[in-house]
Amino acid sequence: MSAAEDVSGDESREFERGTTNSVLHIDDVHKSFAGLHALSDVDLDVREGETHAIIGPNGAGKSTLLNVCVGRLKPDRGAVVFDGHVLTGKSPHEINQLGVARVFQTPEVFPDLSVIENVMVPALSKRDGHFSLNPFKSFAREKTLHSEAESVLESVGLQAHLSSPASSMSRGDKRRLELAMGLIQHPRLLLLDEPTAGMARHDTNATIDLLKKIKEGGMTKVIIEHDMHVVFSLADRISVLAGGRIIAQGTPDEVKNNPKVKEAYLGEEQV
Amino acid sequence: MDAIFLQILNGLDKGGAYALIALGLTLVFGTLGVVNFAHGALFMLGAFCAVTLNRLLNVSYEQVSETEKDFLGNPLKEQVPYLQGWLGEDMGSFLLDYSVPLSIIMAIVVMGIVGVVMERGLIRHFYKRPHADQILVTFGLAIVIGELIRHYYGANPIPQSAPSAVSGAANVGAWVGLGNNVIYPWWRLVYFAFSAVVIFGVFAFLQFTTFGMVVRAGMQDRETVGLLGINIQQKFTIVFALAAIVAGVAGAMYTPILPPDYNMGMDFLVLSFVVVVVGGMGSLGGAVLAGFLLGILQSFASMSVVQNALPGIAQIIVYLVAVIVLLTLPRGLMGRKGVMED
């Protein structure tokens, strides 16, 4: 129960501080698995409208952090606050309804549904809320949503196979489909878990262009990414996670020149 | 005190049967990843091994009695089992008397073959299919097996008797110092001891043999064991056959307690699945524990005191416990994380 008190305490502290432009505020989050500290003392602010990249070597705790944000994992201590709402302890659907959408690392789609249906389901969720019992409202008559879904699919380059089942798509196409599923909800915060992993260079560039376009629309994004090309093309700010701690934070240039980062991370990879 | 002790005894033999069936179910589920709804039918087949052996031993020829006459004064015609003709009267009737325990041998052979054929012919093709498909196809098989038995053996239960040496009642109370009020059928004690031995045997086999080690590793992580290059297919066949044999001998030995009919498999299957789920899918220890626990609970619930206080509790106790356990302990009493949770 003391953990719960901690959470409420953190929440009030957050309000007192009254950070004006912070959309997502991760406050002193700890998470350990069987004694292993996956995350410790993680503090992070994501500002309204920015693209915030979280990078770090394998096993640094990036995915754990994302899972804490979307309610899949419960932190041992600390809290995640989105737009004044404490996300900690909320279930995934509640968090989504608050305006946080997630794009998974391994593409998670509805394999038995058609491509357009895959995009219309999140659109329905956005419009009708987490449960709406109107059992006779015809799906085929949702013309507005249908055309909206079509245009989102066009923007990710999937306009060609609207009615084929999602299971028949390539992995890269599934990723783009998932992106469309996130975008149609017009979330205030989009969490992207390695959106270009496993994509060919050409597709990666297309995805970067797409994400840049969204950025112009003012959507706040958090990206977890390995590909430095992607990170440095998109990010306004970068946080570097290593060994479960944030070791550096700042603009791409600041991070690039940070000696700690070079030591922990960038030394291993081509920039 | 006496009553409680008696109820515990009452629960033990039934619990033993539940535990043996649940053990096989869990073994198959844990290693092969298959939900086998035909497992109850294997228990029933084992029971009919006992019936068949008894009938085989009883195949008789007619002979005219030298000494006895019927009421008209004609020489009496009597049926003499060939067995007595061949092995002498004493040996023959001895074998007949012990037909139920002897049927264990037959059950081992028959169920071993059935198990291998079933795994190779059907189960193997369902490893990667959804659980719903496995449930459905084995459910269909269970119906077929049940109907075949009904076709050849009829629909009525066929009583079998325990060997005369252990067919009476044991004064269990006197053994444990509770006086003479606790009288209990010998054969049920034998069954409990038998189930304990089989359970112990299976655990020892899994614990101390290389084969058992592989199986246990497979229950922990199926994919890795497959990657080790171990001939997993063959191992799976053996595991399945073992589970079939365990269910079969459990059924054969149970015949003096409950006369077998073609439907007994279904009744036991439903209960055994409840046992497995209560114990925790994939946990052998859990299956055994839950088997005995539910057996004993069931016998307590059928006490008249309890019946008067909570009418109908005896009929639903097992299911009630299952519901409560499933809702409070999602993985059952001893289930592992990650089994059947998607």
Place this chain on the structure above:
Amino acid sequence: MAAALSKSKDWILFVGFSAVILLLPWILAPIGAGYPDLLQKIAIFGIFAIGFNILFGLTGYLSFGHAAFIGVGSYMSLWSFKLLTMNVLPAMIFSVALAGLFAFAIGYVSLRRSGIYFSILTLAFAQMSYNLAYSVLTPLTNGETGLQTRAIRTNPETSLLDGDIRIIDQALGVQELGVPTTNFFGLSMSGMSGFYFCAILLIICFFIAQRLTNSNFGMMLKAIKSNQNRLNYTGIHTRPYLIAAFVISGMYAGLAGSLMAVTDPIAGAERMQWTASGEVVLMTILGGVGTLIGPVVGASLIKYAEQKVSSWNEGILSSFFDFLPETLQHFMVSVSSLFVGESWHTTLGVLFMVVVIFLPGGLMEGFRRIIERVTGGKKSAKPGAVESGARAPQPAE
């Protein structure tokens, strides 16, 4: 454009279905199945299977306890006959409502788990209902004898199980000679009028199921089957959807149970046994899980087989194999006698296995494949298969 097309397709399907059901007595007459008793069963089990498919076909949750709702519906209807009136309308309304309540209670608890745990939980609840109906609830169910309608009791001391009161009928001054029959405002519920009554309800039920399947609600259920976890992250609370689907399918079962009592006013606990739950699973699978027509096809086939195959005996078989030499004839007769007459459940079991092994999409999937082959691989226009709902065929390795 696409929406309009699918809409007209839906209407063709609905009109075609209704026509076939209403003409069933003539369609089935050539194969000796045009008699009311069988036709009623087909219609009733069709309703049951359509409802079951709303849960299993759309959400993928396999309930092994739906027979409990059949029992609830049957018992409730009989009590309505015994206490209120022989008119079937109140009986059906009460049955559906009560089955819905039961389904809500059982679903609320069972749907906390998924997969096989859900199946076992529903099975446990159904077995509890069955066992209780035979024991403690005997004053309500009349145990093994079963609940029946009786003549109006003359002595108030007579148990309600043995003498009815029928308050409404009595107040209306309905004259009864012996035990009256059920009626729908005077229309007798036995024979052909009984069938047409059930058939019209089946058509209504089909229409509702069709609308459900094609609605936003239905889309959510399909999404649950496809990837429930993803749906949670999409902002959908899946449990209320599942509970709603469970309750709706429980109400269908309640209606089916009520109609069983309507066409034959007796209710026994054996209707709640888990084999009865297994039967509806088989009907759905055989016809085609997730399709609209499939469950009705499956129900018809199984009820037809039950009546026909179970009536074949050795005499019929040996005349059938008459053309063979005698020894071969004997052999064929003895082999095939394993599958007919009293042993017809063997056929059922084999059918079950064959369908699951070779045709996971059921007969509708089979038809679709045949039509596809005939029309040269083009997407079939056969309206029966709801493409997105049908499970993709998985070849056995």
